[in-house]
Amino acid sequence: MDFQFDLEPEDLKDELTAEDRPTSERRELEAPVPPPVPKRVRKKGPGVQSVHMLKQCRTARSLEKQYEKEIPWAVIPPEQHSVFRQAEEKQYDEHIKYQALEPLSLEESARVRECVDKSRILSSRFAYKDKNWSRRKLDSSLPWKLKARIVVSGHRDPDIGLLDTDAPTINRLSVLTIMQLVASRRQSHGWEASAGDITAAFLNGDALERVLYLRQPRSGLASLHPDQLLRITKGIFGLPDSPRKWWRRFRKDMLAVRLSVEGVEYKFVQNALDPCLFQLVPSDNEASEPAAYAGVHVDDILVAGDKKMSEAIRNALSSIFPVDDWEINSFDYIGSHIEVNDSGVFISQEAYAGGRLFQIDIGKGQEDEEPASEEQRIDNQSLIGALSWLGSQSRPDIQCSVSLAQQLQKNPSVADLKFTNQIARRAWDHRDKGIWLRPLKLESLEFLVYHDSAWANAELTGEDGFRLEYEDHVSGVMKNTPFDIKERKAKRANSKVASQFGSLIFLTDGEQYSAGGGIGSILDWKSCSEAIEMGQYVRSFVQTVLRGRLQRVQDLSGSQLKCITDCKSLFDHLHREGIPRIPSDKRLAIDLAALRQYLCEEQANGKPPLFWVPTEFQLADILTKPKCADSWWATVWGAVRLPFISKDATKHR
Known part of the structure; x- marks a missing residue:
């Protein structure tokens, strides 16, 4: 059982100072009331919808992170109060301009309160934001870039369980x-x-198809009487179906464009x-x-x-x-x-790294095996969240380390905190790096699919039908992680090995490929084991965008795709003539058979497009083992080498 306070957002804190109290046109403040009694709620079942409001922060850093998204009125400097009040008026004027809100008369408001179910009268508040809050850490001379937004308590929408709320975004x-x-x-x-x-995207969405009313924020709206309600006529901010209504309107208008x-x-x-x-x-x-x-x-x-x-x-x-x-x-x-x-x-994302990365404070007397304090645990989660966003958008070099840190963030030790700090330092050291898309010849693209794997607890044992060579086993072991001194469990219950997979798609063109390497672009990266399928999808996606029509995998098979591994054991097994001996491990047998089938479908000139490179040429190695990325960035920003390309091969390509 949990305790939950059933509060309206504006009831959390009276943030108005004496000089900012409402005028005669604003609502009178209510008399102080005792704090609400905690209500016991069940964990099971549909539960209660979460409230979109400021959370109670327990560390200074989490509070600072919160201020990037929303600033309480009490934190806004007095000299900025009048400007934020103007922003409130501008926000309300936008809602009227785009016919998203319709003020009711006092008589109409009274009838609504009397005749309409109270659940259809939603409360509201103003949310304040300074878009330059985090950037000001790097440049204190930046001015305030403020915004005030009317937010409705959409978590109390009476129709919330019946609404379609999905809305796609570009990937x-x-x-x-x-x-x-x-x-x-x-x-x-x-x-x-x-x-x-x-501007005001949601206010330009489709009209609301149900009956809802809005109660004014505590500070009031423009010249409205405090008792006046407003009819909600469009998907304003806070309603659960507002994103979908906006998307439907945008799509309809885009498809109607003629130029x-x-x-x-x-x-x-x-x-x-x-x-x-x-x-x-x-x-x-x-x-x-x-x-x-x-x-x-x-x-x-x-x-x-x-x-x-x-x-x-x-x-x-x-x-x-x-x-x-x-x-x-x-x-x-x-x-x-x-x-x-x-x-x-x-x-x-250099600006993001500059505003969000930090080092978790660790006391001199804290031993590695000690559990982290509650404040350290919260800051650790916040830092991992920032690193995760970097790794998913522009920094493949830290994605593996972030994945390992995420597995330890629930109950971290001091050693785990040091590992997170190391990731942050490495992210900061290469904060000026990112995805560099180079000029390539689009008519002769080549998709290089790098795949790598690593493990924390595998033993070099025999396997009938497939045996991992000693060199491959050594190169695949993860080192310098918190799991060096603690057991790492497998992600799957029926697996004995705790493994890490990584695939990276490097795009180049025929000229660079034939020369045995050169410049190119990182186009996609993921922690996954299905590298060939990933490469096939990316190839079909790029060709679909280029040609404007869907390009199916089977229509492109046998061209442009090159799979690269540094596992000699796997390379030799899949290049053997005839049908190799089936391993006794049935899952391994199925995986190897699937790989062989995929490679057979992608054959060019009768040969499977699988190539072996030494580990120093393996670009996906950074996705499976936490390591310093100096040499990796030098390679992907310089020239990638393909040692399997011979002069004789390029003549007949």
Whole structure:
């Protein structure tokens, strides 16, 4: 059983100072009341919907992290109060302008209170934010970039269990793919990238199809009488179905866009594999290759195309949606900074790392085996969360270490805290690194699929039909982790080995490949064992984006895909003539048979596209073992070597 306080968000704290008390037009403050009595609630069953409000922070760092998302009124400097009040008025005016709220008269409000179920009258509050809060750590001269938002208590929506709330957002692979097109076509076709933010996106969504009313925030709204209610007519912030209503409106308007460039009419169609990626094609020929692209992540729009097409798209979208100023070739998008120049497209999170990374304080007398204090545990979780976001968006080099740290964050020891601090130091040392998409020849792309695995507790034992060589066993053992001094359990209950898998897709072109290596781009990375399937999907995805039509795996088989391993035992086993002896471990037997079948389907010139490289050339090694990434970054930002390419082979390629 848990204890839960059943509170309205605005009842948590009276944040108004004496000089900011409501005027005669604002609601009178209620008399002090005793604190609420904790209510026992069951853990099982549907439970109670969580409240979107400020949490009670227990450490200074968690409080600082919270302030990046929302600032309590009491923390706002007095000299900024009047500006935030103006922001409140601006926010309310936007709701009226876009017809998202409809004020009721006093008489209508009284009738609603008398006749309508109380559950359909939702409370509200103002949420305050300074968008420069974290950036000011690096540059104290930055001004306040403030925002006030009306938030409705959507967790109390009486229809919450009956609503469709799903709404897609553009995925990482889509962003990297269209940015790769920009990098490859910038010099030859003058391509550029631009981004714009839609103002008050939810207020531009579809109309609300149910009856809901809003009670004013405690500080009141503009010139309204404190007893006036407002009818909610659109999906305002806080309602559970607001994102879906906005997405439906955005998709409908995007598909209705028609624009003319050099006498040709164009329209948008959705990509077959990512509904949030829109492809610009001639209106009379949807099957042609796209001339430009537009992607959306909630209210952030990304546009890619040549200068003339991009300008036409921006003008068309600005005429439909209230878009803030467009930024071209240098902008922030989904938490990353994107920079476009003649050397390619660079995606980094240096500003995020500067604002979110820190070192957990560890006392001089604390021994490695001691459990962490509660404050240390909370800070450890916060730091791992920041590192996880970096690893998933632009820093493959720390993803393995973050995965190991996540497995230890529930009850960490002091040694585990030191491991997390080490990850943060390594992330900080390479804070200027990120994904560099290089100019490649799109007509001759090659997808290099690097796959690696590691283990913490495997023994070198015999296996009928397949035996791991001693060198492969040694190179696969994880070292310098907290599991060096503690047992690591397998993730799967029916497995004896605690393993770590990693796959990385490195994109290059035919010229670089034939030369035995060269420049390229990291296009995708994951902690997974299905490397070939991942490579096939990425290949189909990129070709689908390029051609504008769905490219199935079987239609592309036998081309462009090269699988690379540093496990000689696996390489030799899969290259044996005839059917090799079946291992006694049935799961291993099935996995090896599946690998052989996939490679057979991808054969080129009668040979499976599986190649062996020494471990120093294995790019996925960083995804399975925590290590310093100096040499790894030097390789992926320099030139990747493919030692299996011989001069004789390239002549007949």
